[in-house]
Amino acid sequence: MNWINDVVRPKIKSLLNKREVPENLWIKDPETGEMVFLRDLEANHYVVPNSGYHMRMSAPKRLAFFFDEGRYETIASPDVAIDPLKFRDERRYTDRLKDARTKTGLQDAVLTGAGTVEGVPLVASVQDFDFMGGSLGMAAGEAVIAGMEAAVNRRLPFVMFAASGGARMQEGILSLMQLPRTTLGVMALREAKLPYIVVLTNPTTGGVTASYAMLGDIQIAEPGALIGFAGPRVIEQTIREKLPEGFQRAEYLHEHGMVDLVVHRHELRPTIARLCSLLGPNVALPASAEQSLALAS
Structure with a gap:
């Protein structure tokens, strides 16, 4: 028996030819x-x-699923300073951004598009949780405001798919400033009498629930979504009490009046299209809406 030919070579070939x-x-x-x-x-x-x-769905896949035939126009947002605080913890913030961009193919955590949903024209923004936990920094804030501004200028409803762990700590106070700025964007939509619909997905927590994520004319949640400012474990440790079953889940919040509707993902398109048609936008743009947009910018 030739051990090299009969044993070693076949094993090497099997390793080299192994399918990935x-x-x-x-x-x-x-x-x-x-x-x-x-x-x-x-x-x-x-x-x-x-x-x-x-x-969870990525932002591009969410928009492709949401808009008719997966077709939409991407709404560009202004450029912002990268790493304005020169932040570093275990790694440099610039390295974290680079990794997140490579992983998701996005420039930041929010992607905005304009298109039609069952024939109804609207603008929609999606937070991508895979981009640094959907955290809200300057670039994400600018993307949300750009979407709201596009909706006001085009006289279209605005839909926000929220998914976030909160403010982006690497940008410090500059991140927290996005909370009042995006709230001004919501005010512009309201003053223009345009529908603002929020879809809370899993998870929606932290700073976004202190601003635009909880300011919709209609608050929709996907089944089972975790929604709240602080997580259940943090709350339990703070109040030292056992929380009710399903606390901070979409169904619990719906029962207690914090969410208007819990809608299965397959029913989101027709539900949002009906709501936008019922709440249809007016034609005239009040001066107060322009002022709110100017302040947000």
Whole structure:
């Protein structure tokens, strides 16, 4: 027996010819532990078929699913200073930004587009949680305000898909300043009598719930979404009490009047289209709306 020819060479060939199998062909349902085939999950708009668990969607996929035929016009936002505080913790902020941009293909955590939903024209912004936890910094704030400004100028409804862990700590007070600035953008929509609809997705927490995420004319939540300023664990440790079952979940908040509707992802398009049609925009643009936009900018 030739050990080299019969054993070593076949093993080397099998290793060299081994097919590369993608690691993400199967996704684990966080709720039941069930393994779901990625293509089935994508075809179902990232809703687990058996449990109905709503998984996160990237901003580009969310807009492609939301707008008719996946077609929309991207609304550009102004450039901002990168790393204005020269922030560094375990890593430099610029390195974190670079990694997030490579991972998501986005410039920052918010992507805005204009298009039609079941024939109804509107503007929509989406926060991408995969970009540094959807944190709100200067670039994200500018993107939200740019979307609101486009809606006011075009006399269109504005839809905000919120998903965030809060303000971006690497930008300090400059991040917190986006809370009042985006609130002024909401005021401009209101003064222009344009519908502002917020869709709270999992999770929506931190600073955004202290500003634009909770200021919609209609507050919609996806099933099971975690919504709140501070997380349940932080609240329990603070008040030293056990929280009710399902506390801060979409269904609990709906029962207690903090959310108007809990809508399955498959029903979002027709629901939002109907709401925008019912709340239809007026033609004239009041001067007060222009003033609010000027202040936000």
